[in-house]
Structure formats: C-alpha cells, structure tokens
Amino acid sequence: MADARFFGDxxxxxxxSDLKGKLIAIEGTDGVGRTTHLEMLQEWLEVQGYGVMTxxxxxxxxxxxxIEVAKAGNILDRxxxxxxxxxxxxDRLEHQIIPALxxxxxxxxxxxxxxxxxxxxxxxxxxxxxxNVLGFALIPDLVCYLRIDVETLALRxxxxxxxxxxxxGMDLRLGGDLYDSFxxxxxxxxxxxxxxxxxxxxxxxxxxKSPEEIQNELRGYILPVLQNHKPPSGTKAVPS
Amino acid sequence: MSESHLLTxxxxxxxxxxxxxxxxxxxxxxxxxxxxxKWLESKGHKVFFTEWNSSELVKETxxxxxxxxxxxxxxxxLLHATDFASRLYHQILPPLxxxxxxxxxxxxxxxxxxxxxxxxxxxxxxxxxxxxxxxxxxxxxxxxxxxxxxxLLRGTRGQFKYYEAGMDMDLSPDVTESFRLFQSRxxxxxxxxxxxxxxLTMDATLEIETQQEHMRALVEAALRGYKPRRxxxxxxxxxxxxFEIPKSE
Numbered sequence: 189m190a191d192a193r194f195f196g197d198x199x200x201x202x203x204x205s206d207l208k209g210k211l212i213a214i215e216g217t218d219g220v221g222r223t224t225h226l227e228m229l230q231e232w233l234e235v236q237g238y239g240v241m242t243x244x245x246x247x248x249x250x251x252x253x254x255i256e257v258a259k260a261g262n263i264l265d266r267x268x269x270x271x272x273x274x275x276x277x278x279d280r281l282e283h284q285i286i287p288a289l290x291x292x293x294x295x296x297x298x299x300x301x302x303x304x305x306x307x308x309x310x311x312x313x314x315x316x317x318x319x320n321v322l323g324f325a326l327i328p329d330l331v332c333y334l335r336i337d338v339e340t341l342a343l344r345x346x347x348x349x350x351x352x353x354x355x356x357g358m359d360l361r362l363g364g365d366l367y368d369s370f371x372x373x374x375x376x377x378x379x380x381x382x383x384x385x386x387x388x389x390x391x392x393x394x395x396x397k398s399p400e401e402i403q404n405e406l407r408g409y410i411l412p413v414l415q416n417h418k419p420p421s422g423t424k425a426v427p428s
Numbered sequence: 429m430s431e432s433h434l435l436t437x438x439x440x441x442x443x444x445x446x447x448x449x450x451x452x453x454x455x456x457x458x459x460x461x462x463x464x465x466k467w468l469e470s471k472g473h474k475v476f477f478t479e480w481n482s483s484e485l486v487k488e489t490x491x492x493x494x495x496x497x498x499x500x501x502x503x504x505x506l507l508h509a510t511d512f513a514s515r516l517y518h519q520i521l522p523p524l525x526x527x528x529x530x531x532x533x534x535x536x537x538x539x540x541x542x543x544x545x546x547x548x549x550x551x552x553x554x555x556x557x558x559x560x561x562x563x564x565x566x567x568x569x570x571x572x573x574x575x576x577x578x579x580l581l582r583g584t585r586g587q588f589k590y591y592e593a594g595m596d597m598d599l600s601p602d603v604t605e606s607f608r609l610f611q612s613r614x615x616x617x618x619x620x621x622x623x624x625x626x627x628l629t630m631d632a633t634l635e636i637e638t639q640q641e642h643m644r645a646l647v648e649a650a651l652r653g654y655k656p657r658r659x660x661x662x663x664x665x666x667x668x669x670x671f672e673i674p675k676s677e
Contacts, residue, residue: 197552201501249496250503254489267513267559268485275506282500320555324502 195301196323202286204326209239209289210413211326213300214406216334217377218355219345220395221402225334226296228403229410233294238414241288243280245299251276259354266311273304274321281325289326294414301325302388306380310373311360330413332406333390335382338375340396342367440561444524445654447647448535450618451569452611453592454576454583455632456639458533460569463640464647465531473656476523478515480534486511494591501547508539509556516560524561527655536560537568537625541617545610546597565650567643568622569632573612577604 193204214222223244230240246255255272258264264272288295301322308318336344345351351366353359357373358366385392391409393402440446447464449457461477468475481490490507493499499507523530536557544550580588581604588603590596594610595603622629628646630639 197549197555199502200549201547250489250493250498254486258485265513265517268510268517271506271510271513275503275510278500278502278506279498282502283498317555317558320552320558321506323552323555 193326194323195325195327196320199282199324202282204286207286207289207326208292209294210330211285211289211295211297211328212330212332212410212413213297213302213328214332214334215300215302215381215390216395217336217341217374217381219341219348220334220336221399222298222334224399225403225406226298228399229296229406232403232407233410239288239291239293240296241284241293242296242298243284244297245303246273246276248276248279249283250279264359266308269311270304270308270318270321273307274318277301277304277322278324285326297328300328300331302331302381302384302390305384306377309380310357310376330409331388331390332409333381333385333392334395334402335378335385335392336395338371338378341374341378342371345370438562439564440524442521442524443527443655444530445565445651446520446524446530446532446561446563447565447567448532448563449567449569450534450537450541450621450627451571451632452573452576452614452618454580455569455571456579456636457567457569457632459636460567460630460639460643461531461533463636464643467640467644468529468531468647474523474526474528475531476519476528477531477533478519479532480538481508481511483511483514483518485514497596499596501543504546505539505543505548505553505556508543512536512539512557513559520561529656532563535563535566537566537618537621537627540621541614544617545594545613565647566625566627567646568618568627568629569639570618570622570629571632573608573615575633576611577608580607 193207198204214226216222226242230242233240246252251272255276258268258272285295285297304322305315305318309315312318345355351370353366355374356366356370357376358369360369360373362372362376363369381390384390393405393409395402397405449461451457465475465477481487486507490499490511493503493507520530520532539553539557540550543553588607593603593607595606597606597610599609600606621627630643632639634642
C-alpha cells in the first residue's frame with residue numbers, strides 16, 4: 189500500500205504516478221532569506237521556460253486565516269498548533285502542489301514538512317507522532333536547507349522584521365525576554381534541522397554568504413534535478 | 429501491526445472519569461448521554477459535557493470549508509483532529525485532572541469510522557489520534573440503518589444535512605439514498621472498531637427508558653470506588669457563595 193513517493197501512509201484516494209513536475213523545497217529557520225531566494229529562483233526558471241508555482245507555509249485558502257486568528261490568541265497547545273499546520277499543508281498539497289505537478293510545473297515550496305517536524309519536536313520530544321501525521325506528504329525531488337548560526341540570525345532579524353512572539357517560541361517559556369527566548373528557540377530549531385539534514389540528505393547552503401553566492405549554489409543543485417524534465421525554453425514541451 | 433497505541437493499552441492517570449458515546453446519526457446517543465448527565469448531577473456529581481467538532485478554533489474553518497466544498501478526506505480528517513486536540517487540552521483534561529466526570533458526545537472512534545469511509549488510510553487516522561486518552565467507558569449505540577433513517581426523517585431535523593448524508597462522496601444524487609449508503613459503510617467500520625477497542629454495545633432499538641436504565645446500571649457499577657468531588661454539592665450554577673470571615677490574627 190505504501191507508495192514510494194509518500195513519506196508514510198499516503199493519500200489512498202490519489203494516484204501519484206502521473207506527477208510529471210518536480211517538487212523542490214527550500215527549508216531554513218525564520219529570517220534566513222528563503223523567500224527572497226525563491227523569488228529569484230522563480231524568475232530564473234521562468235526565463236528558461238519552466239512553468240513555476242510557489243507555495244508557502246500557512247498560505248492555504250482554507251487555513252491561512254484560521255492560523256492567524258489562532259496565533260493571535262497565543263494559547264495554542266502543541267497538538268492543535270501542529271495539526272493546524274498539517275491541515276494547511278494538506279490543503280495546499282491537494283489543491284496546489286499535486287495539480288501543479290500533474291501539469292508538469294516546477295513547484296517551489298517555501299518551507300516543507302521538515303519545518304513542522306522541527307517545530308513539533310522542540311515542543312514535545314516525540315518524533316514519531318508528527319511524522320506519522322504528515323505521512324501523506326510527497327517526498328520532494330530536492331531539499332535545499334539555508335543554514336545559519338543563531339548569532340547571525342538574531343542580528344539579521346532585529347535589523348529587518350524584528351522578533352515576534354512565535355518566532356521566539358515564547359509559548360515554550362524558554363527565556364525571560366523576547367531576545368533570550370528567540371536565541372534558545374531558534375538554536376533548538378537549527379539543531380533539529382541539522383539532524384534532519386543528515387537523515388533526509390538536505391543540500392546544505394551556508395546562508396551567511398552573499399545573496400549571489402547562495403543563489404548560484406541553489407541553482408547548481410536544481411539544474412541536475414530538472415535535466416530530462418523538459419526541453420529548455422524555445423522548444424515546446426512534449427510530455428513523454 | 430499494532431504498535432504501542434496508547435489508546436488500546438494504558439488508562440489515563442487522572443482522578444476523573446471519561447465517559448463517551450458513539451454511533452451513527454439517529455442512533456439516539458445524544459439523548460441517552462443527556463439523560464445520563466441529568467442522573468449523574470442528581471447524584472451530586474460534578475459533570476462536564478463536550479461535543480464533537482465544537483471548538484471555537486476550528487468550527488468557523490470547517491464551516492467555510494464545507495461551504496466552498498473544498499474539503500478533501502485528509503483536510504476533513506485533520507480539521508476534526510485539530511478540534512479534538514483543542515478540546516482535549518482545554519475542555520477534557522482540566523476537569524479530569526480536577527476529578528470530575530467528563531461526558532463526550534462522540535470521540536475519536538467517530539473519526540476512525542467516518543474518515544476511513546471518506547477515504548483516508550485506517551492506520552493513518554489511528555496514528556493521528558495517538559495523543560488521545562483512553563475513555564473509562566465507551567458506549568456504542570448500535571442501530572440498523574432503516575431505524576436511524578426513519579427517526580431522522582420523523583424527527584425535528586426533517587431532512588439530512590449535506591455532509592451527514594455523505595453527499596460529497598457522490599454515492600447517490602438522492603439525499604436519503606446517499607445517507608443510507610454512506611452511513612451503512614460507517615456502521616461496517618464501527619463493527620470493526622467495537623471489536624478492536626472493546627466498546628460497550630447498546631441495543632439502540634430499545635425504548636429510551638430501557639436503554640437508559642441499562643446505561644445507568646453499567647455506569648453505576650463502573651463508578652464504584654470513584655471518589656466524587658462534591659465541592660458544590662452538585663449545583664451546576666452557583667450564583668452566590670458562602671464564605672467565612674477570616675478571624676483576626
């Protein structure tokens with residue numbers, strides 16, 4: 189029953205064999221520049237003639253509003269929080285990602301289930317549950333992980349968006365104030381991502397490098413994945 | 429391959445008692461639970477009631493998803509699990525820890541039956557609810573499909589709701605026929621669940637009073653040894669409190 193394209197118990201009612209496109213996930217903690225790089229990648233791919241669809245964490249039609257409301261309440265328990273993310277992900281998987289892959293698009297995912305794994309784990313110390321819950325997720329063709337150290341990250345976040353309640357993991361009561369909590373929380377997350385980088389073979393990119401260098405590295409990882417996928421721009425796509 | 433599902437093995441460590449009812453729509457489980465509620469209160473117990481898919485957090489979303497008909501078997505299942513998680517944390521656990529009796533109209537077995545019929549893997553939905561606690565008593569109100577249909581059509585509801593009849597599954601364009609097909613499949617799932625989790629099967633075709641008598645007898649036996657918290661002598665609404673004036677030190 190288990191399909192090789194799913195992590196665990198798949199979507200029984202869907203046939204994933206006709207997914208022609210490629211699924212590329214960019215992971216990394218808050219504030220490492222994922223979104224910027226995704227925009228640049230999309231531009232680069234579209235210039236070459238690839239159909240590109242981006243999908244972002246908590247951006248589903250069904251759940252984005254609910255998650256905002258729930259977070260504003262600041263009283264979510266660990267399970268509800270993880271399940272809200274899982275519902276959001278399932279909605280995007282079935283209504284955006286799978287249809288796009290079926291039509292041969294390159295899907296760029298801004299965060300993927302590894303974010304959910306990391307966030308749930310730092311709140312629970314139980315790795316199995318959330319992985320079972322998200323067993324219906326498709327295994328991406330490529331995962332790039334923008335890695336940063338917490339010192340650099342803290343400076344960067346203060347300079348740009350500022351620290352917020354959830355990015356600081358304030359619900360975990362790790363530190364006395366926003367800054368201490370942010371550093372402890374993000375260190376835990378980075379630790380989890382580092383472990384998963386080995387387990388799931390992420391392509392690790394040093395996010396402290398210049399944007400140009402990072403972008404080039406990302407493109408270097410993506411190119412081989414797209415080979416044999418579709419002829420370059422100019423020629424018409426022929427589904428094999 | 430039954431893994432260490434907490435549910436099938438361990439009982440919860442809290443001083444309170446969790447009593448739940450299951451069954452298809454029209455089985456009469458809510459009526460029975462309501463009567464049990466009254467009886468328990470009259471005996472002086474502190475009782476808390478909670479209902480499937482009722483948390484504020486998720487209700488709006490489920491409604492929106494149903495309206496736009498964009499719910500898939502998986503998102504439908506996950507939304508109900510979110511609702512359950514939120515109620516477990518905010519409604520079920522605190523009274524149980526306080527030593528109260530918690531009555532739940534539908535529990536995780538509803539998801540095991542319904543979501544599997546909708547198309548999710550049965551192993552998956554069981555793992556999804558691995559965080560749930562095992563009820564102290566779980567009643568299953570067993571009723572033939574025709575009895576349920578005639579009760580619902582006769583009753584105050586008068587007609588079937590879209591999702592209750594499984595209309596999203598395209599089983600039949602006729603609502604009653606769709607309900608019959610959909611709920612029959614759910615009944616078949618419940619049969620498996622009753623065995624798997626040892627639910628207490630009640631004959632839901634009997635008279636209301638007869639069922640209730642039976643239910644009360646079972647609950648009474650199960651509550652032997654239970655130490656009720658009688659802080660307020662069973663009054664549900666307390667408008668005033670008597671307190672002593674502290675003596676001067």
